[in-house]
Amino acid sequence: MPHSLTRGPFAILAALAAPLAVCAVLLPFRSNIANTNVALVLVTVVVAAAVLGHRLAGALSAASAALWFDFFFTRPYEHFSIAKSADLTTAVLLLLVGVAVSQLAARARRLQVIAISDADYLAQIHHTSQLAQSAVSPTTVIDHVRAQLVALLHLRGCRFEYGTLLGHPARLEQDGSVVLGHKNWDVDRFGLPDENVELRVFSNGRFVGRFMLEPTPGTFPSLEARLVAMTLADQAGATLDTAQYSAHPG
Known part of the structure; x- marks a missing residue:
């Protein structure tokens, strides 16, 4: 995927929109799906945003996921308020876990880039060493x-x-x-x-x-x-x- 799509403004827009899109898909099944399962699905979306985008994209996706989870899946529905303490706990955990996982995903991606760069550096040194000998x-x-x-x-x-x-x-x-x-x-x-x-x-x-x-x-x-x-x-x-x-x- 082009760098401009995964690291630029598109990544931010996708991170904000993806949780809303997933909530829209799950909405018709709201009465048959436990809120905790919905939260797990949304965490998966947050991880994808962090891996494909960047650290900020993951954090914004986590905030968006918590927001739309509250709006569509906690009573009273279609309001930004939560009546049940269990739903409040789930929403808060969704936000915290989403942010934490997005940071870990971003760090793992950064370490991978460093490892690739180090391998390239070692290859350059090795190549020059061989050339110096021959x-x-x-x-x-x-x-x-x-x-x-x-x-x-x-x-x-x-x-x-x-x-x-x-x-x-x-x-x-x-x-x-x-x-x-x-x-x-x-x-x-x-x-x-x-x-x-x-x-x-x-x-x-x-x-x-x-x-x-x-x-x-x-x-x-x-x-x-x-x-x-x-x-x-x-x-x-x-x-x-x-x-x-x-x-x-x-």
Whole structure:
């Protein structure tokens, strides 16, 4: 299902309308169905809204379910009031359980996304590691890592510079933080700085060059992505160290 349908305004409208639609279907059988069974059906609708939509959709669906349960299935009917304490308890539990389940469903979906992202990160690191072991030239690995960094951090561009440090650009550190001047830059809040960011590369503890990252305005690469970027840079550095040893054995 398209992302815009499951995460956008449509998800909110569907979450609000679905409990009403289900209540309309069950209404002709009101005298033959226990209110607790109706509540269980509505909880199922709330879970579906949370799984297919998002956390807010699930919460709104729970509120809608409790509201229409009160209106159609508790006496006096077609009024937003409840005469029996048992029905009041059921309505309150429907709301609370619906909200709780929707939060759990949303969290489970988020963990699944994180797991998929982590698997992709591991695949990138593994691929680069294999390439570093088999590549004839370190340039091949550097070009590969450069392309990975562009995709990983959503960059406009990236280049590799050998040799001495020049200037004082923003810097991506080993812990995934970004330093601009002498202060930490809040990437999660502001995204990467609107200027080149250096990612230093070391070979056996010795500085050998740097990737110059050209950030895309309005992008917010996660801490996990930034840490993977550091790992990829380290693999490029190890390749340069191996190449230097091969050129000057002993």
